[in-house]
Amino acid sequence: MRVFIKFAKGLALLTGRLAESINLKDKRPVNLDITTIKFPLAAITSLLHRLSGIFIFLGVALLLYFLDLSLQSESGFALVLELLDSVFVKLLTWAVVAGLLYHLIAGCKHLLMDMGVGETKEGAHTGAVTVVVLALIAFMVAGVWIG
């Protein structure tokens, strides 16, 4: 009987510890309060890289639509140019192209960092500033070209 009680106690203790260790994973503090998280420029450019990725994933539909129309026939090609006369289509196309260019520029920085370029704290900041500057230039060039 005594052996059985000992065994049961041991089992209970073990189960408790097991449950505790499983629950421990969920009890780790998680801070997702955006107002208390600092967002340095590198974090913002990284977040924009993700957002632009999601945006151009949908924007590809517009580009494929234009490619489809423009290759079908002479009149299809003319229709794309005609569609691009409207301010709304111009803005939408500019947004997709800008998203694409941002994603491309930030992606190039990503590949450079994969190769070990600019991995320090200062390097990351310089990289982020470079991305922002190049992206703004690209946005303007794309705007002039589409507009």
Add this chain to the structure above:
Amino acid sequence: MSNVTNLGRSGLSDWVIQRFSAVILAAYTFFILGSFLIHPDMDYVQWKTIFENNLMRIFSLVTLAALCAHAWIGMWTVSTDYITALQFGKRATAVRLLFQAGCILLISVYLIWGIQILWGF
């Protein structure tokens, strides 16, 4: 959870595919932008001639495949980062799988539509 729905069944494999496809997508983007620079007043015949070339069809198809892989890895990463129990509670797995199914559907549409465009004119 993480190793069931990702493309290469391993993070390292996905990492490599993501970079490799990125280079192809960048090359294609520069090529298209370059063709607009070379032909500032592009007309239908010039545009059609570029895409009629068989090498261009292959380049476009490879890029389309790269786009599909790149988009899937990206959307998978985003969905496993932001659609978790932390934000969605017990329904997280269902919401995430639904979101991923939607992504696969759109990627399939892009792939099939893209092939139709490249060989259908």
